Amino acid sequence: MNDSSSLSPDDITDVIPHTAHRHVDTSAAQFLSKNKTKLVLVGNPNVGKSVFFNHLTGLYVDVSNFPGTTVEVSHGENPKYAVYDTPGIYGVSSFNDEERVARDIILEADIILNVVDAVHLERDLFLTLQLIDMGKKIAVCLNMMDEAEDRGIRINVEELSNRLGVPVLPTTAIRKSGFDKLEAHIPQACPGRSDASLHRHLHELLNCVGSQAEGLMVLEGDKVIAERHGVEPGGDRELIYVERRNRVNRLLDKVVTATERKKTLSALLGRISISPIYGFPFLAIVLYAIYLFVGQFIAQDVVGFTEKTLGDRYFEVFVKDQVSSVTGTTIKVEKIGRTAAGNDTTIAARTYVFPHGTHADPVLADQMKAFRKVGLNSINYKYSSALAIIFFGEFGAFSMTVTYLVFLLLPLVLGFYLSLSILEDSGYLPRLATFVDRSLNGLGLNGRAIIPLILGLGCVTMATITTRLLGSDREKRIATAILQFAIPCSAQLAVIAALLATAGIKATLIYTSIIITIFIAIGTVLDKALPGKSTPLLLDLPPMRLPRARNVLQKTWVKTFAFMKEATPWFFVGALAVSILQVTGILDMWVNLLSPITTGWLKLPAEASTAFVMGLVRRDFGAAGLYAMHLTPMQVVVALTTITLFVPCIASLMVMLKERGTREGFTIWVGSWVMAFGIGGLVAMILL
Amino acid sequence: MPTDITQLVDVRRGTRGTILSLPEDSELRSQCIRLGICVGASVLCIERLPGGTIILEASRQEIALGRNLAKQIGVAIG
Numbered sequence: 001m002n003d004s005s006s007l008s009p010d011d012i013t014d015v016i017p018h019t020a021h022r023h024v025d026t027s028a029a030q031f032l033s034k035n036k037t038k039l040v041l042v043g044n045p046n047v048g049k050s051v052f053f054n055h056l057t058g059l060y061v062d063v064s065n066f067p068g069t070t071v072e073v074s075h076g077e078n079p080k081y082a083v084y085d086t087p088g089i090y091g092v093s094s095f096n097d098e099e100r101v102a103r104d105i106i107l108e109a110d111i112i113l114n115v116v117d118a119v120h121l122e123r124d125l126f127l128t129l130q131l132i133d134m135g136k137k138i139a140v141c142l143n144m145m146d147e148a149e150d151r152g153i154r155i156n157v158e159e160l161s162n163r164l165g166v167p168v169l170p171t172t173a174i175r176k177s178g179f180d181k182l183e184a185h186i187p188q189a190c191p192g193r194s195d196a197s198l199h200r201h202l203h204e205l206l207n208c209v210g211s212q213a214e215g216l217m218v219l220e221g222d223k224v225i226a227e228r229h230g231v232e233p234g235g236d237r238e239l240i241y242v243e244r245r246n247r248v249n250r251l252l253d254k255v256v257t258a259t260e261r262k263k264t265l266s267a268l269l270g271r272i273s274i275s276p277i278y279g280f281p282f283l284a285i286v287l288y289a290i291y292l293f294v295g296q297f298i299a300q301d302v303v304g305f306t307e308k309t310l311g312d313r314y315f316e317v318f319v320k321d322q323v324s325s326v327t328g329t330t331i332k333v334e335k336i337g338r339t340a341a342g343n344d345t346t347i348a349a350r351t352y353v354f355p356h357g358t359h360a361d362p363v364l365a366d367q368m369k370a371f372r373k374v375g376l377n378s379i380n381y382k383y384s385s386a387l388a389i390i391f392f393g394e395f396g397a398f399s400m401t402v403t404y405l406v407f408l409l410l411p412l413v414l415g416f417y418l419s420l421s422i423l424e425d426s427g428y429l430p431r432l433a434t435f436v437d438r439s440l441n442g443l444g445l446n447g448r449a450i451i452p453l454i455l456g457l458g459c460v461t462m463a464t465i466t467t468r469l470l471g472s473d474r475e476k477r478i479a480t481a482i483l484q485f486a487i488p489c490s491a492q493l494a495v496i497a498a499l500l501a502t503a504g505i506k507a508t509l510i511y512t513s514i515i516i517t518i519f520i521a522i523g524t525v526l527d528k529a530l531p532g533k534s535t536p537l538l539l540d541l542p543p544m545r546l547p548r549a550r551n552v553l554q555k556t557w558v559k560t561f562a563f564m565k566e567a568t569p570w571f572f573v574g575a576l577a578v579s580i581l582q583v584t585g586i587l588d589m590w591v592n593l594l595s596p597i598t599t600g601w602l603k604l605p606a607e608a609s610t611a612f613v614m615g616l617v618r619r620d621f622g623a624a625g626l627y628a629m630h631l632t633p634m635q636v637v638v639a640l641t642t643i644t645l646f647v648p649c650i651a652s653l654m655v656m657l658k659e660r661g662t663r664e665g666f667t668i669w670v671g672s673w674v675m676a677f678g679i680g681g682l683v684a685m686i687l688l
Numbered sequence: 689m690p691t692d693i694t695q696l697v698d699v700r701r702g703t704r705g706t707i708l709s710l711p712e713d714s715e716l717r718s719q720c721i722r723l724g725i726c727v728g729a730s731v732l733c734i735e736r737l738p739g740g741t742i743i744l745e746a747s748r749q750e751i752a753l754g755r756n757l758a759k760q761i762g763v764a765i766g
């Protein structure tokens with residue numbers, strides 16, 4: 001997978017404007033291969049581009065089904081071509097990041113492989129005709145022929161090819177049917193029959209802009225391209241679009257015959273999921289299923305084993321034993337037993353001091369070994385060297401961080417992405433977005449934002465990355481703020497739930513109402529305060545279908561891999577930062593600084609401030625620290641409110657800074673400190 | 689023939705109509721046209737959610753429109 005380079009849309013859009021007015025070639029041109037023929041896959045969302053991409057490159061990168069989720073550009077090579085997979089788009093223009101990215105890559109393409117969905121020709125041929133009007137060399141793949149057949153849609157492929165003026169190959173990508181002809185199909189790519197009336201206008205422009213493709217973009221009012229060539233953008237986009245739309249309709253009249261669709265189960269489910277009456281129970285069942293799978297099975301059973309047993313008991317002990325063999329360490333071993341009530345309790349404890357490491361004192365080391373041999377131990381290592389603490393200590397990059405990433409986060413992220421992939425592949429996700437659209441409008445968001453919001457309950461870092469799929473910067477900003485302030489991640493949720501269970505139903509209700517109120521308040525206030533308008537929902541709903549195991553698993557794996565790859569460095573950076581703060585004593589200073597606020601303003605025990613600062617490292621550490629404190633139920637509410645609103649973990653801060661920029665990121669970060677203590681204090685005033 | 693303009697947001701489930709007007713905003717308008725929601729297109733409202741989210745069938749596709757968008761689209765019923 002190493003030769004695949006992928007850029008987030010932000011990277012691309014960031015780079016292009018700076019170089020654009022200075023050079024004729026754009027940085028898209030620099031990003032793309034120079035030696036080989038550039039084959040670019042273009043198509044609407046969910047038409048099967050990624051399946052083609054994988055076939056052509058033998059390299060799996062991304063498969064996604066929610067309109068617009070494929071925000072990354074995947075690149076792979078085969079002996080003949082440099083192949084690019086572009087984000088799914090409805091047309092070439094610059095209405096959003098995905099389109100801008102796709103546009104720039106299309107402009108640089110040598111050959112375009114346009115994948116269209118045979119079931120959705122009405123939608124897809126608009127893009128095809130636009131590509132043809134751009135004058136590019138095009139080969140069309142008419143995909144999803146199996147589904148078209150199932151629905152009684154007959155397409156005269158030869159006629160279609162004649163009318164478009166480009167070769168058309170019918171395929172069923174998931175069965176690789178038609179793929180044997182692909183190799184011969186691609187080189188036949190040629191410019192198609194473009195709109196004659198456009199041709200004249202384009203000819204006039206050609207002198208100034210150099211290519212028909214860019215000429216068309218200018219005619220259609222694309223400001224960026226117009227500026228690149230120092231010409232005025234055209235004002236006739238709408239006329240051109242309407243005419244193109246009509247051409248699509250005329251063409252389809254000649255090419256497609258559809259027998260009446262029967263009422264299929266898929267159609268029925270599709271209706272139920274967006275019905276005002278049944279939609280809600282449907283949603284409830286889906287959410288409950290996800291909760292059972294991710295919240296119960298993964299978060300408790302799987303993580304309980306991987307984190308507590310594999311991570312803490314084996315991995316960390318193993319690593320720390322290695323380190324303590326060569327460096328000065330004080331090792332405290334506690335024997336854990338069960339009380340009659342079934343709680344863990346320490347039945348014996350011994351402390352072993354190795355000033356030069358266990359290796360230097362084999363006698364004592366053997367004694368320790370013997371003591372550790374039977375029963376369960378809880379072992380605490382205190383290193384004398386700062387370096388050992390930073391890398392292998394309590395928050396060490398190679399101890400805690402690895403446990404956290406591999407044994408806690410990885411199973412959770414896998415679980416969430418698996419659920420998400422099933423929802424995507426089944427076609428329910430866009431319906432869910434539709435169903436909740438109105439409820440999110442008041443927060444300045446549209447239905448699409450439900451995806452990052454749900455993912456946030458898994459991992460705020462992961463969700464922050466997913467805000468990319470939102471339509472405008474304004475929405476990304478609002479969603480990120482809500483995520484960082486008001487959504488507790490799963491690591492935190494587990495501890496919160498446990499604490500609330502001991503605090504009782506009243507405390508639970510108060511806490512939940514506070515968080516929900518704040519959730520709504522943040523969105524509402526930001527929606528009012530931020531300039532501009534959010535984009536309204538405009539989605540096409542794909543048919544509901546049975547998800548395919550192979551595709552779902554691939555997708556899950558690819559997304560998980562991409563996330564881990566992107567987030568892992570930040571978790572290490574966070575751990576390093578905190579370990580350094582710990583070693584230098586700044587962490588303690590911070591705790592001390594917060595103590596008066598904690599006791600005076602929040603009316604909590606002073607130790608609670610340690611819990612708050614620990615929340616920096618891992619959100620759940622913060623909440624976990626509250627366990628030991630014997631708080632009253634109302635104190636629990638105050639503490640949990642503070643800790644939920646409070647600073648997300650360092651990794652999510654880092655990712656937020658990257659996604660949203662330093663200024664906005666830090667504003668949200670500082671804001672969360674102020675909010676957490678402000679609101680926590682208010683709640684304390686009322687309750688305590 | 690009288691052509692009463694109804695806002696799409698007020699159209700009831702199961703109603704057929706013809707699009708008469710599109711949003712002011714040129715980008716939104718272009719996005720609608722791309723999806724086959726253009727002036728003169730005939731559409732069927734297959735669902736209307738409380739609050740005004742509309743699901744249309746237009747040229748054999750199902751398209752969901754948020755309330756704020758549906759408010760800006762005019763249709764003639766029937």
Ligand SMILES: Nc1nc2c(ncn2[C@@H]2O[C@H](COP(=O)(O)OP(=O)(O)O)[C@@H](O)[C@H]2O)c(=O)[nH]1
Pocket residue numbers: 043044045046047048049050051052062063064065070088143144145146147171172173174175425548551
């Ligand atoms: N029935 C059927 N499903 C397909 C076909 N090609 C792709 N798919 C499925 O359609 C979905 C979208 O495919 P994907 O490659 O992610 O589309 P992309 O968004 O264009 O990259 C996936 O669930 C694929 O398994 C096909 O020919 N027939």
Ligand SMILES: [Mg+2]
Pocket residue numbers: 049050062063064070085
């Ligand atoms: Mg894709």
